[in-house]
Amino acid sequence: MDDRSPRARRIPRWLLVFAAICAAISTGIALGVIGLGSDGSSRGSAPGASPSPPVQAADLPAGQEKHTDPRNEAIARLLERRATAVRTHDRAAYLATIDPAAKAFHDAQAAAFDNAAQIPFASWDYELVAADAFTLPEQRLATFAGATVFAAQVDLTYRIDGFDSAPVRSPQYLTFVLRDGAWLIAADTDGTDSGMRGAVQVWDLGPVAVLRGDSGIVLGVGDGTDLRSYQKDMDTAVPDVHKVWGGVWAGKAVVIVPANQEQMARLLGAEPQQYARIAAVTTGERGADVDAAAADRVIVNPDAFRELGAVERRVVMTHEITHVASRAFTRNWTPTWLSEGFADYVGYLNSGQTIRSAAPELRRDVREGRVPRTLPADEQFETTQEALPQAYEMGWLACRMIAERWGQEKLVEFYRAVGEAPPPGVGQPDQKSRLTSAFVSVLRISPADFTTQWAAYVQAQVK
Incomplete structure (x- = not known):
C-alpha cells in the first residue's frame, strides 16, 4: 500500500x-512570565550609579527580612502592592503602581490586566532579584527630566489554580522612577538594549x-x-x-x-x-x-x-x-x-x-x-x-x-x-x-x- x-x-x-x-x-523558554504588558520602549538604569549588590530572592518578600537599602525596601513594598492587586482583581490598585507619565506603558498594562481576567491564578508574587541590573542610555534618561531612576531585575512567580503544582518563575527587567517621594514603575522594556529582554505572555496578545x-x-x-x-x-x-x-x-x-x-x-x-x-x-x-x-x-x-x-x-x-x-x-x-x-x-x-x-x-x-x-x-x-x-x-x-x-x-x-x-x-x-x-x-x-x-x-x- x-x-x-x-x-x-x-x-x-x-x-x-x-x-x-x-x-x-x-x-530558557520556561514560559517566562515577564509581567502584564509592554510599552514598546527600551530600558536601562542611570549610568554611573553606584551598583547595589544583587539582592537575594529569598530575602525579598516584604515583611520577612530587613533590607539594608531603604530603596530596595520601598521597591519591595511597591511590588507587594502590585501583586496583591492582581490577586484581588483590583485594577485601579494595579494601575496605581505605574508612572502616570508613561502613558503607553500604562495603557498596555491596563489592556493586559483585562486580558488576563479569566485566568484562575492561585498565586502571583514578585521578588526583587538584582538592583541596578542594567543601564539606561542617556537619551532614555533625559525623558525622566532629572527624576531619580532605578533599574532592576524582578522575578514574577505565579501558579494557575488547580494545574500548577509549582510556580512558574521568570525574570522581568523594570525601570522604576521616584515621583513625589514614591517609587513607580515606568517601563518593562528598557533592558532590551542590554540584552535583557522580557518575554511576551499570552495576555499581552x-x-x-x-x-x-x-x-x-x-x-x-x-x-x-x-x-x-x-x-x-x-x-x-x-x-x-x-x-x-x-x-x-x-x-x-x-x-x-x-x-x-x-x-x-x-x-x-x-x-x-x-x-x-x-x-x-x-x-x-x-x-x-x-x-x-x-x-x-x-x-x-x-x-x-x-x-x-x-x-x-x-x-x-x-x-x-x-x-x-x-x-x-x-x-x-x-x-x-x-x-x-x-x-x-x-x-x-x-x-x-x-x-x-x-x-x-x-x-x-x-x-x-x-x-x-x-x-x-x-x-x-x-x-x-x-x-x-x-x-x-x-x-x-x-x-x-x-x-x-x-x-x-x-x-x-x-x-x-x-x-x-x-x-x-x-x-x-x-x-x-x-x-x-x-x-x-x-x-x-x-x-x-x-x-x-x-x-x-x-x-x-x-x-
Missing part, C-alpha cells in the same frame, strides 16, 4: 516540534479565553470558539501519557493557543519563520528540576495544527505532553534520541500508525543502502540538519525496540535511570557514563551490543 494512501497517512514529522529543538532555538478540561486547561487568545478541539486532544493525550509514564508528574497540562503563528513566535521570543512548519512546542529547559517541570506548557501553532488530521493532532499533543510528564527526568546529559524517541513512542502508541507509514524517510534510506550503524548524535536533531526526520525516526525505533524486547516498564525505567539526578555533592555526569550505567543496570546489555541489535532491528522493520 502506498504510504500516502488515506488509510496509511503518515504523520508529517516536520510538523512536530520537540522540547530539545525549542531549547536550542530559544534560550489579546483577551484570553479559558477552557477547563478533565486533564488540564486551555488558554486561548480570542473568543475561544475553537478551543474545544484542543481540549479534546488534551483530554485524550494526558491519560495516554499517564498510562505509560505513571504517577510521578502532575497529571495535568496547560495548553496555550495563540491566535496565529506570529503570536506563537512572540511567545517564544523567536522569528515567525522558525515555526512555519511547527505544530506545537513544549516549554522548559533540559535539566529542569521537579518543581520547574511542574509548570511546563504546551504552546500550539494554530496555523500548522489546522493542517493535521484527527490522528495526527493526537500524536502531536501526546508527544508534547510526554515531554511535560518526563521533564523532571530529562537532563542536560539525556541524549536527544532518547528524549525525542520516547515522546514519539508514547505519541504513536495505539495510533494505528505502522513503521512503514511513520518512518518513510528512514525506510527510503535503508532501501537505498544507507543503513544506520550508530544511534543519532544530539547534533543530528538540530533544525538545520537535512536528515532531521531520520534522526527522529531512529530515536523512535530505538525506544520501540526497548519496549518490544524488554517491556514498556523497562523503557520507562531506563529513561528515568539515565535522567536520575546525581547524589548531593557529586558533579554532573557525562552522557556516555550515564548511558552505559543505565544500559547495564536496567537492560543488562552493553551500549555496543544494544546498538548492534538496534541497527539490525531498523533494517528489518523498515524494509
Whole structure:
C-alpha cells in the first residue's frame, strides 16, 4: 500500500516540534512570565550609579527580612502592592503602581490586566532579584527630566489554580522612577538594549479565553470558539501519557493557543519563520528540576495544527505532553534520541500508525543502502540538519525496540535511570557514563551490543 494512501497517512514529522529543538532555538523558554504588558520602549538604569549588590530572592518578600537599602525596601513594598492587586482583581490598585507619565506603558498594562481576567491564578508574587541590573542610555534618561531612576531585575512567580503544582518563575527587567517621594514603575522594556529582554505572555496578545478540561486547561487568545478541539486532544493525550509514564508528574497540562503563528513566535521570543512548519512546542529547559517541570506548557501553532488530521493532532499533543510528564527526568546529559524517541513512542502508541507509514524517510534510506550503524548524535536533531526526520525516526525505533524486547516498564525505567539526578555533592555526569550505567543496570546489555541489535532491528522493520 502506498504510504500516502488515506488509510496509511503518515504523520508529517516536520510538523512536530520537540522540547530539545525549542531549547536550542530559544534560550530558557520556561514560559517566562515577564509581567502584564509592554510599552514598546527600551530600558536601562542611570549610568554611573553606584551598583547595589544583587539582592537575594529569598530575602525579598516584604515583611520577612530587613533590607539594608531603604530603596530596595520601598521597591519591595511597591511590588507587594502590585501583586496583591492582581490577586484581588483590583485594577485601579494595579494601575496605581505605574508612572502616570508613561502613558503607553500604562495603557498596555491596563489592556493586559483585562486580558488576563479569566485566568484562575492561585498565586502571583514578585521578588526583587538584582538592583541596578542594567543601564539606561542617556537619551532614555533625559525623558525622566532629572527624576531619580532605578533599574532592576524582578522575578514574577505565579501558579494557575488547580494545574500548577509549582510556580512558574521568570525574570522581568523594570525601570522604576521616584515621583513625589514614591517609587513607580515606568517601563518593562528598557533592558532590551542590554540584552535583557522580557518575554511576551499570552495576555499581552489579546483577551484570553479559558477552557477547563478533565486533564488540564486551555488558554486561548480570542473568543475561544475553537478551543474545544484542543481540549479534546488534551483530554485524550494526558491519560495516554499517564498510562505509560505513571504517577510521578502532575497529571495535568496547560495548553496555550495563540491566535496565529506570529503570536506563537512572540511567545517564544523567536522569528515567525522558525515555526512555519511547527505544530506545537513544549516549554522548559533540559535539566529542569521537579518543581520547574511542574509548570511546563504546551504552546500550539494554530496555523500548522489546522493542517493535521484527527490522528495526527493526537500524536502531536501526546508527544508534547510526554515531554511535560518526563521533564523532571530529562537532563542536560539525556541524549536527544532518547528524549525525542520516547515522546514519539508514547505519541504513536495505539495510533494505528505502522513503521512503514511513520518512518518513510528512514525506510527510503535503508532501501537505498544507507543503513544506520550508530544511534543519532544530539547534533543530528538540530533544525538545520537535512536528515532531521531520520534522526527522529531512529530515536523512535530505538525506544520501540526497548519496549518490544524488554517491556514498556523497562523503557520507562531506563529513561528515568539515565535522567536520575546525581547524589548531593557529586558533579554532573557525562552522557556516555550515564548511558552505559543505565544500559547495564536496567537492560543488562552493553551500549555496543544494544546498538548492534538496534541497527539490525531498523533494517528489518523498515524494509
